[in-house]
Amino acid sequence: MHDLSTGRSGYDRMLAAVAATFLLAGTVTFAHAEPASEAAISAAVPMPDTSLVPPPTAADVKLDAVKPAASAQNEAVEAAKPAATEPAKSESAETRTPAPAAPAAEAAKSEPAKSEASKSEAPAPAATNSDAAKAQTPATTAEPAVAALDPFGEALRDLIAAKGAKYFDRKKERAAVEAFYKDRNYAPLWTKGAAASPRASEAIARLKKADEDGLDAGDYPIPDFAAATTPEAQADVELRLTESALDYARHAQSGRMHWSQVSGDIQYPDHTPDPTEILINISTARNAGAALETYNPPHKAFQQLRAKLTELRGDTxxxxxxxxxxxxxxxxxxxxxxxxxxxxxxxxxxxxxxxxxxxxxxxxxxxxxxxxxxxxxxxxxxxxxxxxxxxxxxxxxxxxKNDRKIDIVRVNMERWRWLPRDLGAKALGDAYVVLNIPDYSLKLMHNGAPVWKTRVVVGKPGKHATPELTETMKYITVNPTWNVPPSIIYNEYLPALQQDPTVLERMGLKLQRNPDGTIRISQPPGERNALGRIRFNFPNKFLVYQHDTPDKHLFAKTERAFSHGCMRVQNPDQYAANLLSIALPKDHYTPEKIRGMYGRSEININFPTPIPVNIVYHTAFVDDAGVLEFRKDIYGRDARMISLLKGSGKNLEAVVAHSQPNYVKPTNNINIPGDGYADRSSGPNFFELLFGGGRSAQVEQEPRRRRQQQRY
Structure with missing residues (x-):
């Protein structure tokens, strides 16, 4: 039997450790430190009364209250330290806080030879600081040590830190690569000693076929794995293949060139892939090459062009x-x-x-x-x-042999990369409008198929070119008022007024001078209105839209580039009815119902869910019969893109800011009817200025072509 006054250090350690564990649930105070029976122990443990407790709700759960086990243990140790180091007090039952009863009972079972007298002779002596520290320190789980890097890992880490910008000139890509390899503890993704890993072979196979996707395989060099015999060389090979994979994924999804490189009349939403997402994708996919290929546009029209490109290259x-x-x-x-x-x-x-x-x-x-x-x-x-x-x-x-056709097909595949991956509104059965400028056509797509098609008139080449863009049509205006844009007022109407002061009156236009001296010209709704009877509104930075026109004879022409940038629609009542049958199916709009709304008052019909409008410039496409069709490059953009694609390709993805052109504002001495006007001259009349000929014709609206400085 142990002497309780001198030989209890081991027992004290056990009691102190158990006490620390019990402190997690609260402090239990007993009348005395003697071992108790099982029933007494159970009765001494406080239990909550759950009879009137309501069921828990989401508000009762606090995530930040859940702590890791190691942290809870540490807090318990800290809470137990004062009790462990406090000097012994008197034997008074009211002032003593003994060790928990349950562990004491277990200890009693292990020492049956002890007498009742010996159990109650003396209080436990104060524990020494060293004993308390040993007793109070639980077996916590130490933070796992970072595995030591092998020579390759060290070389890769150092190469990323020292020369990361050499491989990845984009800051976001550089940060993504650094974080990616750090999370892997700098384990290789592509290399396997002086050989390529199976995953690298899959990626390399895709990169070598980049030409099939309309890209240039030379832009994605394949490093020489066999020549990499040192850790430093293997780290270099690893980063070079990562660089090529990131470049391919980015080019495949968003294009080798930014659309602003081609013209200031283009604006599409940016959808450059996130480099972190690319790295995760190619490192976890079953096949890295197949994962890379998915970054190409999923659209059927793109896939058809890719198939035709293969045919053209194989036709010898x-x-x-x-x-x-x-x-x-x-x-x-x-x-x-x-x-x-x-x-x-x-x-x-x-x-x-x-x-x-x-x-x-x-x-x-x-x-x-x-x-x-x-x-x-x-x-x-x-x-x-x-x-x-x-x-x-x-x-x-x-x-x-097909060289020019191949170039044109590649250019149009590049244009598909600029477009959003989801062209339509999912809530409306993927409905969307696509207007192809060189084809002079407009199609309404629904559930993956065209439901309506018509001819259109587009902008004249030059400063009146119709822009390429993606926006959403939010409403239709029946019986629109034409507010003449300033560019037409200052550049065309006011010079015409100098020659013929009655021209605006004959056209049904209303002229007003604003307090600041500027001019406002408008045309009220009616059959002679330049916008016709319906305007289709999709707000955009170029201030263009689609509309009806009183000039129906232009739709009979093969080439129909006559407007100031807006798009005239041949059958606007049918177009409106088809759009509204998708946007508002319960309202049962028909062409007859639309025509019944014609009058002198503007009527706006709002779409609860906007319908995307995609204005594209596709000079090559595959028609419904599977035939590869080509259209005239009316704005001369193919040549520009071919030149860029065949160039060095260094800065093709840089964004070009296009400044806003100025139009000529009227000077203070320009006279208008009501103010007196200048003498007539013998120059060309208004319609000759506007159309280049002497035939009178109705003028359609073209909104002010605003070019804002783009900031990225």
Whole structure:
């Protein structure tokens, strides 16, 4: 039997440690320190009364109250220290705080030889500081030590720290790479000694096929793994492949060039992929190459262009060449010659095949179908669109094997990368509008298919070009008022007034001089209104929109670039009815119902869910029949993009800020009706100034083309 007054150090340590554990739930005070029975112990433990406690709610849960076990243990130790180091007090039951009863009972069981007298002889002596420290220190879990880096890890860490900017010139990418490898404790992703890992082989296979995606495989160099025989060289190889993978993913998703490099008339939402997301994706995917490929646009039209690009590059059969011969032309029937001779030539079947004409493939007649296809080819290749198979057209048909077509297809694949991944409104069955400027067409898409299509008139080349953009149509205005934009007032209307003071009155326009001296011209609703009967509103920085027009004859023309930037729609009542059937299906709008709203008062019809409008410039696309179509580059943007794609490619992703052009404001001595006006001159009249000819025509609205300094 132990002497309780001198040999209890081990027992005291055990009691002190158990006391620290019990302090987590609160302090239990007993009448005396003697071991108690199981029933007494249970009765001494305070239990909450749950009979009237309401069920817990979310508000009762406090996440910050949940502490790690190690922290709770540490707090318990700190709480127990005063009790452990406090000197012994008197044996009074009221003033003593003994060790918890349950551990004491267990200790009593382990020492059955002790007598009742010996158990109650003397109080426990005060523990020494060293004993208390040993007793009060629980077996806490130490913070795991960071594994020591191997030579490769050390080399990779040092290379990122010293030369990270050499590989990743974008600050965000550099930070993402540093954090990514640090989280991996600088373990390699691509390297396996002096060889490429299986994951690296998958990524390399995709990078080598970048040309299939319309990109340039040379932009994503593959490092030489076999030559990397030292940790430093292997770290260099690791970062070089990471650099190529990040570049490919970024180019595949958002394009090799920023759209501002091409023109100030373009604005699309930025969707550059996050580098951290790319790294996580390619490091966790089953196949790193397949993960990289997903960054290309998912749109069906892009996939169709990619397939056609492969066909064009694989078409090397020289037997498709068309032999030289006489000039072929199609002569239309006229009153004087109602039955013109249709030319025949043995080369026509080959010409039909070359142009993708499947109808009457073996017919040798140079008929209207062939002439129309020749005309489209000429327009797409920068030739005069005559429909005549002359030597120049023949040379273009037989020219460098598909080189120009390949360039144009690649340019249009690049344009698809600028567009949002989700073109439509998901809440409305992915509904959206797409207007293709070079095709002069507008389509309304719903549930993945076109539900309506019409012709449009777009802006004239130059400063009146229709912009490329993505916005949302928020409402329709029936019977709109035309508030003439300042650019037209100052540059066109006021000069016209100097020649003919009645021109605005004859056009139904109202002129007012504002207090600050500026001029305001407007046209009230009506059948003569330049906007027609309906305006389709999708607010944008260029202040352009789609609208009706009283000038219906322009829709009969093949090339329809006549406006000041806005888009005139051929059948606006049908367009409005189709849009509203998607946006407001319960209101049962029809073209007849829309026309019944025509009058003298403006009526706005709001869309509860806006419908996206995508205005694009696609000079190459695959039609519904699977035929690769080309359109004339009316704004000359293909050549600019081809030049950029074939250049060094160093700064193509840099954003270019385009300044706002100035229009000529009126001087103080410009007179208007009511103020007196200047003498007439013998120059061209108003409509000659506006349209370049003498024919009177209605003028449509073009909003002020505002160019704001872009800041990124």
């Amino acid at each position: 059969d020289e037997s498709h060449k068309i032999a030289d011969g006489e000039t072929l032309r199609f002569v239309k029937a006229t009153k004087k010659n109602p039955n013109p001779t249709v030319m025949e030539d043995a080369r026509v079947p080959a010409l039909r095949a070359k142009l993708g004409i499947t109808e009457n493939a073996s017919d040798t007649h140079y008929d209207a179908t062939v002439a129309t296809a020749v005309r489209k080819f000429q327009a797409a290749n920068g030739l005069k669109a005559t429909g005549v198979l002359d030597k120049q057209t023949l040379a273009a048909l037989n020219g460098p």
